[in-house]
Amino acid sequence: xxxxxxxxxxxxxxxxxxxxxxxxxxxxxxxxxxxxxxxxxxxxxxxxxxxxxxxxxxxxxxxxxxxxxxxxxxxxxxxxxxxxxxxxxxxxxxxxxxxxxxxxxxxxxxxxxxxxxxxxxxxxxxxxxxxxxxxxxxxxxxxxxxxxxxxxxxxxxxxxxxxxxxxxxxxxxxxxxxxxxxxxxxxx
Numbered sequence: 001x002x003x004x005x006x007x008x009x010x011x012x013x014x015x016x017x018x019x020x021x022x023x024x025x026x027x028x029x030x031x032x033x034x035x036x037x038x039x040x041x042x043x044x045x046x047x048x049x050x051x052x053x054x055x056x057x058x059x060x061x062x063x064x065x066x067x068x069x070x071x072x073x074x075x076x077x078x079x080x081x082x083x084x085x086x087x088x089x090x091x092x093x094x095x096x097x098x099x100x101x102x103x104x105x106x107x108x109x110x111x112x113x114x115x116x117x118x119x120x121x122x123x124x125x126x127x128x129x130x131x132x133x134x135x136x137x138x139x140x141x142x143x144x145x146x147x148x149x150x151x152x153x154x155x156x157x158x159x160x161x162x163x164x165x166x167x168x169x170x171x172x173x174x175x176x177x178x179x180x181x182x183x184x185x186x187x188x
Contacts, residue, residue, distance in 0.1 A: 030187055032103025034059035037095065039066070039109055039119045041076075045139035045169035050108045052179045053137075059106070062097055066090040066119040080112055089122045104133050104188055105158075107151070111140035115150045124151070129158035133188045136163040161186060 036059045040046040047063070054061045068090040071079060083089055099105065109120040116124075116138075136151045138144050144165050152160050164182040169175050 031057055032188065033101065034104045034106065035097060035099070035102040036061040036106045036108065037064060037123060038062075038107065039064040039117050039123075041110060041117065045166070046108045046110050046137075048169055049137055049139060049166055049175070049179055050106075052176055053106060053108075053183055056180060056183050060097065060102070062095050064095070064119050064123055065093040066122070067093065068119075080118060083118045084113060084115075089118045089125070092119050092122045092126075095123070099127060099132065100130060102132065104161075104186070105129065105135075107134065107136045107155075109136065109138050109147070111138050111142060111144040111147060114143050115146040116154070121150075121154060124154035124156070128156050131157055131159055133161045134158035135161040135186060137166060137182070138163070139166050139169050141168055161188075 034057045036050050036054055038046050038050040038061070040050075040063070050061060050063075053059060068079070107120060107123070109117045112118065116136075134155050136147065136155075138147045140147075147165065148163055151163065162185075166172070166175065166178060172178070
């Protein structure tokens with residue numbers, strides 16, 4: 001068999017496998033109806049990962065919108081630090097969806113000072129997941145050490161599913177493959 005034929009067969013097999021695993025309704029991934037709730041602020045890394053996931057599982061997607069001031073980078077960093085120290089988190093706009101109508105929920109957050117972004121903390125404090133399977137992904141450039149523990153502590157009545165960390169998303173040419181592998185491993 002020549003190299004072109006082997007390559008063509010391999011590509012066809014990969015395309016077929018991707019279509020079977022991630023069909024139009026996410027049922028083939030055993031997740032059911034999926035909702036992605038995410039927040040992003042500065043460089044849209046979390047937005048990028050959320051959109052990759054949405055394409056893989058045909059999920060509904062909601063960007064969390066906090067009602068905090070539009071600050072430049074320096075003042076915003078200080079404001080975030082103050083919020084975390086005081087545990088005084090920003091208000092968020094209503095998400096506009098009924099959590100109960102979903103089978104699986106994915107929450108996305110950038111890492112802020114080793115933990116969840118404060119708008120995600122607000123979301124988790126306000127949401128009762130009512131026994132639904134819920135997972136988290138975090139984007140980061142630094143130290144994400146508290147993400148999973150803090151998420152598990154705050155996700156009220158959630159059945160926690162293993163989350164994932166994605167580092168340096170903007171500079172990662174392999175990010176789609178990494179996200180795909182994680183999503184393929186998710187189970188209710």
